[in-house]
Structure formats: C-alpha cells, structure tokens
Amino acid sequence: MIASLSGTLLHRGADALIVDVNGVGYLVTVGARTFTQLGKTGEPVRLYTYTHVREDILALYGFSSPEELAFFKLLLSVKGIGPKAALAILSRAELKVISRAILNEDAALLSTIPGIGPKTAARVVLELKGKLKEEMFAAEPLPGAAGDAVTQALAVLTGLGYTPGEAREAVRHAAAGNGGGRSVEELVTVALRGLDRRD
Numbered sequence: 001m002i003a004s005l006s007g008t009l010l011h012r013g014a015d016a017l018i019v020d021v022n023g024v025g026y027l028v029t030v031g032a033r034t035f036t037q038l039g040k041t042g043e044p045v046r047l048y049t050y051t052h053v054r055e056d057i058l059a060l061y062g063f064s065s066p067e068e069l070a071f072f073k074l075l076l077s078v079k080g081i082g083p084k085a086a087l088a089i090l091s092r093a094e095l096k097v098i099s100r101a102i103l104n105e106d107a108a109l110l111s112t113i114p115g116i117g118p119k120t121a122a123r124v125v126l127e128l129k130g131k132l133k134e135e136m137f138a139a140e141p142l143p144g145a146a147g148d149a150v151t152q153a154l155a156v157l158t159g160l161g162y163t164p165g166e167a168r169e170a171v172r173h174a175a176a177g178n179g180g181g182r183s184v185e186e187l188v189t190v191a192l193r194g195l196d197r198r199d
Contacts (some may be wrong), residue, residue, distance in 0.1 A: 001051045002026075002060060009038060009045040017062075019045055028062040029083075032091035037064045052083050061087065071095060078127045080120055088113050089124070096161035100192050102128050133185065150175055153187035162195065170194050 005028065007021035016029045017038070028047060030038075038045060047062035048069040061083055063069040068090060075086035089098065092113050101109040102125050110121035150171055157167035170191035175182065182190070 006046045028060045030062045031087040152184045
C-alpha cells in the first residue's frame with residue numbers, strides 16, 4: 001500500500017494530478033481544498049495517500065495532511081459514503097468546521113454538498129459523532145497538572161485546528177463560573193458553542 005508520495009508535480013487536471021517520483025508518474029485524485037494548497041507544475045509536492053482497491057479499480061487519493069487522510073478514512077466507514085462523496089465532504093469546509101458540525105449534530109452543512117442528501121448527512125453525523133468523540137477523548141489523562149480537564153480541552157481544540165489563543169479564550173469562558181467542575185468533553189462542547197457564535 002502506498003502511504004505517501006514525495007516528488008515533482010508533473011501535471012494538474014480537473015480533479016487529479018500526476019506526481020513524478022523518480023521517473024514514475026502516479027495519478028492521484030485530490031479534493032478541491034488540497035488542490036488550492038498545491039504549488040505550480042514542476043514544483044515539489046508531498047501528499048499523504050489512500051489506496052482504493054476494488055475488483056475493477058486501483059486508485060490513489062491524496063491529502064495535504066495526515067489529519068485529512070484520517071478523516072477521509074473515517075468518512076469511508078459510513079455506509080453509503082465512497083471515496084468521491086468523502087472527498088466532496090472534505091472539500092466543503094475546513095476540517096475543524098466539519099468536525100464541529102458532526103459533534104454538534106448539525107447535518108445542515110453536510111446536506112448542502114452535491115450528492116449528499118439529508119438522509120446521508122444525518123447518517124454521517126449519527127455514525128461519526130461517537131467515533132470522533134472516542135478519538136478525541138480516548139487518551140489516558142496525563143499525570144499531574146498537565147492532565148487536568150482544561151489542559152486536555154485545549155489539546156482537543158488545537159487538534160481541531162484552532163489557534164492556541166482561540167482555544168485558550170474559548171476554554172476560559174467554558175470553565176468560568178460553575179463550569180469549573182466540567183469534564184473534558186463538557187468543556188470542549190461548551191467551548192465549541194462559543195466559537196460557533198464568533199464565526
């Protein structure tokens with residue numbers, strides 16, 4: 001299985017590109033957001049890849065970060081979501097925006113994507129909300145001060161793509177008053193609501 005490619009951007013097509021790796025050209029399908037982050041033809045490129053294999057298909061899908069690749073695989077675990085639909089979802093908005101929509105059970109964003117109807121959007125939210133929470137909150141608490149709920153909530157928010165400053169401000173508001181005794185998950189949920197209102 002090909003996990004990543006580093007080479008020269010040889011050609012850009014409508015939804016795919018060719019990466020030259022030591023004289024071998026790899027055809028890689030990418031989403032719109034990844035496309036905008038690539039350089040010009042002839043420039044170096046590095047992509048994290050997913051190899052899609054079926055009886056009649058062997059295709060490579062490329063992503064600009066390991067986080068995007070991991071989320072793509074998560075989307076493929078949802079019934080009815082194939083590579084094209086998963087790429088369309090990732091192309092719709094930043095990863096943190098999609099994650100927030102799923103965690104907040106907001107299927108409206110997903111249902112605006114061509115090819116993703118309301119029922120499929122609801123299924124994505126239903127099936128991925130728990131998986132996202134497990135991924136974000138499964139880590140063992142760290143010993144000492146670094147393991148408190150606030151520190152862990154900050155780590156989760158920065159992992160979703162927020163800057164340390166945004167994360168600190170949101171968690172500070174979430175922990176204010178009677179929020180001081182909240183769990184990591186409760187702090188993150190309240191912080192995300194505050195960040196949603198600011199966007």
